[in-house]
Amino acid sequence: MGVTLADVARRAQTSTAVVSYVINNGPRPVAAATRERVLQAIAELGYRPDRVARALRAKRSGVIGVLLPDTANPFFASLGQAIEAAAFDAGRLVVVGNSGFDPDREEAYLHAFLDSRVEGLVVVSARHSPRALDALASAPVPAVYVHHAPPDTLSAVVLADNDGGGRLATTHLLDHGHENVAVLAGPDDAGPVGARVAGWRRALAERGVPEHRRVRSRSAFTRAGGHASMRRLLEHKARPTAVFAATDELAVGALHAVAEAGLRVPDDIALVGFDGVPETAFTNPSLTTIGVPAERMARSAIAGLDRAWQGHERPGGEEILPVSLIQRASCGCESPTSR
Amino acid sequence: MGVTLADVARRAQTSTAVVSYVINNGPRPVAAATRERVLQAIAELGYRPDRVARALRAKRSGVIGVLLPDTANPFFASLGQAIEAAAFDAGRLVVVGNSGFDPDREEAYLHAFLDSRVEGLVVVSARHSPRALDALASAPVPAVYVHHAPPDTLSAVVLADNDGGGRLATTHLLDHGHENVAVLAGPDDAGPVGARVAGWRRALAERGVPEHRRVRSRSAFTRAGGHASMRRLLEHKARPTAVFAATDELAVGALHAVAEAGLRVPDDIALVGFDGVPETAFTNPSLTTIGVPAERMARSAIAGLDRAWQGHERPGGEEILPVSLIQRASCGCESPTSR
DNA sequence: CTGAAAGCGCTTACAG
DNA sequence: CTGAAAGCGCTTACAG
CATH class of the missing domain: 3.40.50.2300 (Response regulator)
Structure with a gap:
């Protein structure tokens, strides 16, 4: 606990810059022998980079803010779970907030997310409060709306048909x-x-x-x-x-x-x-x-954020994913006693 | 955007230390007139403190890591939602991870949480992997187990009966x-x-x-x-x-x-x-x-974390909350056609 | 009550 | 290929 980059540098007999280079695979090359020493020192000390320090300096926190109406609702629960999984697979953590369909709470979460320097926002809302929209429009990070979008947003949008x-x-x-x-x-x-x-x-x-x-x-x-x-x-x-x-x-x-x-x-x-x-x-x-297609929507949302980070300045665009008829008993397609 | 403490200090004609004191209501007193100038400068500039910088310096991130098996499952969804709400009410944000009952994933989330300097952990698991337990036992922050706990943990535990x-x-x-x-x-x-x-x-x-x-x-x-x-x-x-x-x-x-x-x-x-x-x-x-009582369990969990932060060195102890019989039709208590 | 300064743990020009 | 140093935006002793 409490092992820092400086500790690793000392043990590997090199500078903190070089240690940073090997951890991040760049942006400068490192000689194979030096890299080896650094890797060994990291292993011996059980060093793990402090993501907070990295976030402050590099301005990339690696976390995505996810705003949802209510994850106790099965649909939003599925969507939320899928978003979290897609984010994790993309190497990001998510901080989540349940607005409970309350505009004040929605705004409060948005500000809290932004203050925590999230790198991107995924917003799932059945309706958008004006204040939340203001907060989003002036946000310094990309946002993608999932499930529903305000009239003429410049952000990326992922909807079901x-x-x-x-x-x-x-x-x-x-x-x-x-x-x-x-x-x-x-x-x-x-x-x-x-x-x-x-x-x-x-x-x-x-x-x-x-x-x-x-x-x-x-x-x-x-x-x-x-x-x-x-x-x-x-x-x-x-x-x-x-x-x-x-x-x-x-x-x-x-x-x-x-x-x-x-x-x-x-x-x-x-x-x-x-x-x-x-x-x-x-x-x-x-x-x-x-x-x-909740999972597909989730993946699209994360992909939209990725695109924005990649610098495609117009991450926007509306994606409308196809829905499907799941035929079961209640419509009369199957005998009501079968599944 | 991009307004810092230093900007506020400059505008209020004082030092960054003083601005910090008014924002945090301490730890030093500030003259009423000075405080007024600072507050005004904050309002005029639309200043919002950077939580990442604060976390790095003060070693308190204000975020809680919540590990759950699968929030697409209704029970864990309710529990997760309740934990998030209780945390928010206590002024904390949650970063969540769905382990999918997978020990590797569980461990990966735990490390990611710790690297992100979460201030506390809420662990909901139906079963604990040895590796996850190791990671938790040596974690530098308090953890509370909800729903299930490993045999003889020193952490606080909140269970249903x-x-x-x-x-x-x-x-x-x-x-x-x-x-x-x-x-x-x-x-x-x-x-x-x-x-x-x-x-x-x-x-x-x-x-x-x-x-x-x-x-x-x-x-x-x-x-x-x-x-x-x-x-x-x-x-x-x-x-x-x-x-x-x-x-x-x-x-x-x-x-x-x-x-x-x-x-x-x-x-x-x-x-x-x-x-x-x-x-x-x-x-x-x-x-x-x-x-x-998912909500009560959630509140207990956050309270347990609070106790640990408060410095009660033995935050531990096992809390077993009472369950209740919800009588409806399937047992024969009501006519099956009524609710 | 206030301010100058150090420092949290990283990344990143910059110089060599 | 490597290192010394600045600096991200705060908080916090310390001195006054």
Whole structure:
């Protein structure tokens, strides 16, 4: 403990500069014999470079700040885990913050990250607070938005094809013979879920379902919200036969509400979710859902940061990754008792 | 951007020492008028202290390293989120690492954390690799083990009452009139789940269920594992009427297997899980489970670190937090269609 | 109460 | 190929 570069230099009978050169493989060459001595001294002393000192001097901390709404939510948990793994594989550590969808907290984390001299930022948010955006716009390090982006950012953006997914889910349900598909959405049409709802609307329009017959039920983005929202739909005079839940959380709550009402999925009501979180493979019945490529998004985000560090001054650009239909029982594709 | 302490000092017409004193409220007093000038200069320049420089000089980085097995798992996700929140409330940032249950990776993160001069460590692991333990034992900063601890560590330890919970779950099922309770466990009896299984064994012993009638099915700690494991139990000649799943993940998989077999929970098979993850409130039927106080554990962990920093040289001690029975439908307590 | 100066552990021109 | 030295932005004895 407490072994410094100077200790290594002393033992290897050379200067701290040379020790630094061998540790970092540069920027100057080192004679093979000298390098050998240094390596040996490092091993003998069990020397490990102090990343804080390195960060101060070289202005590269090797850490990425990751802002997420709430990693207790399965979708953000998967995304967060994937981002952390991708960062580690790229030799970076992540410092994470859960904003809890709170703008003040979001801003507080952003400042804390920046004060800690993170080298880059990955921002996952369902909605952006103006203040957080200001902090980001003037940040001295590259940022990439994942899952959702503010209107005209200059930063790189990695999105899932939410609109396409909404259309895919809805169309799939219509293809099962349903004449209409209701949607379980969030409190408003902002963010990624807004795009999913837009895709739903587009699919209905394409199939000629008139405006006034497009049923939308709103709630918070939680299982409890989906539960309450579906319940309302069930009490609706014209109970829908098919429902598109704009997130898996909503879908899981909806599944529960249907069972509670003594009805069956997919026989009485067919259901499709969105996100492709792991638990959907094991709900009863298993949930058909739109798979969001969380791992790919994570890798893209880290790659975007890498590009920015590499000096490509326009790291920006919007990447929209394809989603996929994961066919399981809740839509009517499989017998409800099989997985 | 790039405003330093020296800039502030210049503008406030004082020394960097004084600026530091006002920022940190000490360790020397500052005249009110001077303080005012400094505060004003800070505001005018938009100065923000560089935490990296501070960390190097003061040897306090303000960041905590958090090692977790896998935050894509709902239980660890909840725990991780709670730890992050508790740390932030205590003015600390967390750097997190997912070991993926891999000892090499666990060790790599620990070293990376230490190299980054974290001020403390929170280690959540279902099993400890010898190398990780070595790294921890010689770490120059306090660590606290959460969820599971190595045999005779000197560090603080925060556990849930796993043994008591296993007994509680099993007893509850027996109280419902079942004569025996099978257990869905992990690949071996190590770690927290080992204690849960021990509690199950103890409960059965207390009620006189003989050794040879105690059925245990093993699998990986995943939903798929629980699914396969329960499937095996269903094919068993003496199919159990009650099952204790040692984690909620196993329970969710088991629930799915029972539905798939065309049987009903709790009528044909009663089931109790363990962990109290959020999704269990919305499974079909809803899952009775043993609630683990993740938030309380998180706060205890941060408090343990605080105690160590405060200089209480023996931060150690084992804290065992009580678990609770969350009664829902799967055990037979509620009608299966209600929540 | 205030300031000049050393120093945390590195990296990096610069000179040789 | 190697080394002496400056300096990253702070905090903290130390002297006044």
